[in-house]
Amino acid sequence: MASDQIVTADQVLAAPPADVRCFxxxxxxxTGDVDTAYRLRLDGVARYLLDIGTDNLAAFGFDRTDPLWIVRRTVIDVHRAPTWPNRVHLRRWCSAHSTRWSSMRVQLTDDEDALIETEGFWINIGTHSGMPARISDGLLDDLGRTTEEHRLRWRPWLPSTPPRSPDDRAFPLRVTDIDPFNHVNNAAYWHAVEEVLADRPDLLETPHRAIVEHLSPIFASDxxxxxALDDGPALSLWFLVDGAVRAAARVQRL
Structure with missing residues (x-):
């Protein structure tokens, strides 16, 4: 299958596990995570996903054995967006894994009617090699509590080849966009998604799916x-550096 072909942007996310305790x-x-309508923005959701992943590892001591992870894809299904000043509740579990990466689901709710379903494809990185590394036996056992899928494989959901466009826009990076590895932080990609969505507010007014896939890192000096491509039912976005695609994104109605 060609790498620039959409495999599926309509994949159904795995249901929560029954009778298994999740983190x-x-x-x-x-207020720093909401828009002028008090809606929890997509970049705010992305930060919450980063934080609960770190908290989940630390709660069981896996921050010592498996401390470094990078995200390859994040899917955010907004059914009913939480709003300020509510409190959001997060539930996290593994929906599939292999020996070097895992698919982690996080469900966000509040005390009213909000519901966001998310899934992240996370790769374990060796602390010395800086390359994908085998997940520790202890964490593999823990991940296996909530899934029977132990042969997870990477499949792209989005096209990696953008159309020609005369309407490219610069996306200047800020010092605060950069993480300790000199990469653009995951949440900063969602800043760009929110930026282009300003021209398509109708997509945010109904249940919608937003996806970001990372092909290669963006560095501070890039x-x-x-x-962007607006095809009516959806909005697609590519992040280019020197003409090469580093990441792709898409927002579509559910």
Whole structure:
């Protein structure tokens, strides 16, 4: 299958496991994570996903054995967006894994009617090699509590080849967009998604799916260009550096 072909952007996310305890936490929605309508923005959701992943590892001591992870894909299905000043509840579990990566589901709810379903494809990185590494036996056992799929394979959901466009726009990076590895932080990609969605507010007014897939890192010194394609039912976005695609994104109605 060609790498620039959509495999599926309509994949159904795995249901929560029955009768298995998942990692759970909650947090207040802060004003820095919402828009002018008090909606929890997509970049805010991305930060919550990063935080609960770190908290989940630390709660069981896996921050010592498997501390470094990079995300390859994040899927955010917004059924009913939480709003400020509510408190959001997060539930996290593994829906599939292999020996070097895992698919982690996080469900976000509140005390009213909000519901966001997410899934992240996370790769374990060796602390010395800086390359994909085998997940520790202890963490593999823990991941296996909530799934019987132990042969997870990477499949792209989005096209990696953008159309030609005269409407490219610059996306200047800020110092605060950069993580300790000199890469653009995952949440910063969602800043760009929110930026282009300003031209398509109708997509946010109904249940919608938003996806970001990472092909290769963007570094602090890179000059990033955004290329968008509005095809009506969906909005597609590519992050380009020197003409090469580093990441792709898509927002579509559910």
């Amino acid at each position: 759970e936490t909650s947090r207040p929605i802060r 000059n990033v260009v955004l290329r």
